[in-house]
Amino acid sequence: MSGVYLDNNATTAVAPEVVEALLPFLRGQYHNPSAPYPAAAAVADAVQAARAEVARLVGTSPRNLTFTSGGSEGITAALSSARRSTGRSRAVVSAVEHAVVRLEAEAGGEVTTVPVDGEGRLDREGLFAAIDDSVAVVSLMLANNETGVLTDLEGVGEACRRVGAVFHLDAVQGPGKLPVDLPATGAHLATLSGHKLHAPKGIGALYVADDADFRPLLLGGGQEQERRAGTENVPGIVGLGAAARLAREHAADPAALETTAALRDRLEAGALARVPGARVHGAQAPRLGNTTNLLLPGHEARTTLLMLAELGVEASAGSACSAHRAGPSPVLLAMGLGEEEASRSLRFSLSRWTSEAEVDRALEALEQALETLDALG
């Protein structure tokens, strides 16, 4: 019996079509896209075609996209650019941002952290009260990686523009899971990551709005309209282009998104029915349809996850990046959970390939894992 992979917010399997699309660029088409001969021009064309696909995925023009090495680079570049273009250092972030945003904001200067409520919804009054002319950057996420809770971005771009601050959007968890229109979010800068949408790891893109004053992080060659030096990761870029096309088709199909959400609901309902005292975090908030984060009282998430893995089910206890750090999820703590509750919460994240049979297998495994752990005491 093959395993059930329910950790797609951590990373996704590379789609077979993506592998096919990028393989020629690992074989014969290895040329540097900036080189002056026809074979290189063909590679440069492939890079531009991929840029156009990614642009279509997020409702923008190819000129507004710069390829990066992924989410962490995009976020670091955006926050660093904001500090340099405004000459200010203060950052405003939510309490549930990814570690990259929190740490880069802290490294840059003073940080105002806006709280969320028990459902993971941002305190919008607190947010707008914090945006003044001392702010370099407001950095918010489109969707939370641990709970799937969506951020209400209404008015944030206007508020930032009024005081000369930069609005950066961490859009890493959005594309492919819901339709994304970056210009409509009002963001000056926005970060995308390929490996969350069935492209390879180590490739991403930074959206730079027409009115953004972007200051590059990586200096050197004039690649990427002088926004990001370094010879392009052509196989990654081509792979991201192919993945973007598939993600756009998927997210444009309401029935496909509903199917994933219905499977997520089936998983949630099954877990709630099987585990006394279980609770879904952020259940009352608008959420991604592929994500559930559940309190399963009784056992440490780490132990339950090990037992689940034994039974062929892969899930996690929140951000994969934070797995290296001890302690419960800062996201769940920010939502008001106690340390014990937070350390007994599990995240399951589905992909467009997750089947009903897999969800049912995961539920059986969960039941079995908890029975075994209960018996062990």
Ligand code: PLP
């Ligand atoms: N932002 C969010 C919301 C994420 O979930 C992640 C990855 O876990 C990142 C940023 C970092 O992206 P990458 O792994 O591409 O550096």
